[in-house]
Amino acid sequence: MDQERATPPQLAPRTYQFSPRQTRPDYSLWLILGAALLAIVIIVIVAVVGLKIILSSFKMPSPPPAPLPPTPEVKVAPKSPRFATDAGVLKLREDLVSLGAQIDSVDLIEPQISPPALDLSIGIEPESRN
């Protein structure tokens, strides 16, 4: 009986059983990569735009345009040297100019012969007469 009290019962070693750890996919790497890519793109855009602004501000002013030499009056050569002074052609031009003036000045309204404004219902109404 003392031996039984002296030595406590030996318990089986407690082993803790854990459920296997659920491994989550490692997004952190992708996030880092995406953020880096975005940063690179933004930096490139800003760099290009900034460069353009800087370059345009450093653009050399163009020299003032030199005054053009006076153009000599060149008479346009007629298309038909032979007929340019032809009497028939000149007569046609004269007739066309005259006819053009007639067409422009023709009166197609003729207010003088417009119908007169008349009062058609001029009598006294029957109920008014009584």
Add this chain to the structure above:
Amino acid sequence: MSRLLPSRFIFPLVIILLSYIFLFKSSFVRADYQKAYTDYTYSYSLYRQAHNDYQIAKSTFLTYRTLVSQNEAINKLRAVLKARDQVILSYYNLLQEKMNATEGLNSEAKNTFFEIKNSELAWLAGHQTKIEAASSLEDLSSVSGEFESRYSQIDTETKQTIGAILSAKEETLSKKVSTLSTNVSEKLTEIRQAGEETAVLERGLINVNNKLTLHSEKMTQVKSVFTAADSYRGIDLFRGQQRLTEANQYLREAVNFLLEIIKSITG
């Protein structure tokens, strides 16, 4: 018996007289038109005056209803009805003279209107007789109503005549443009036969012909406006004048194309 005039002078005098008549015929026609216009405006001014007088007399009668005011209204109504007939009579004469003075109107159109005018004048003469015979306001109002009924026919006839006059003016110009276009075409043929290049110029002539075709189509529309008489609405004079103005624009463009062709030749 001594001769008043030797025979050798008669023939030259006749020639001179005929020349005088033919040379100044146009001025005679214009004088006739001016006289007709003066008569018409005078008739219209008398009508306006008679109308004003009648309005006053009518108002007085409707206010006081006395025998004196009634008689006055009757007299004034009779006067304005006669003046109104006179306006129409002088208006028909004016249109006749305008037709005579318008170039391009054939004699058939003038004769037709002459007959229409005589028919209306005969009706107006009968109407004047009825006006004279009417002795009461009722009778005069009835006679006035006859004029009102007749007026739609008068309106159609006169507007068709105006359309004929305006169309004749435009057609006259169109014929002149066509003639000049033909002359230009003949000149281009001459230039081409002389060995010069005219392809571009002849393309310009195509444009001219296109404009003349459009002008012709527009004149067809004008004709339909002035002949289609809706018994309710009558002829739309304003629309006819609009179409004529549009047709005239095509003629202007045709002449401009012809002038460009000539300018290309002369430089």
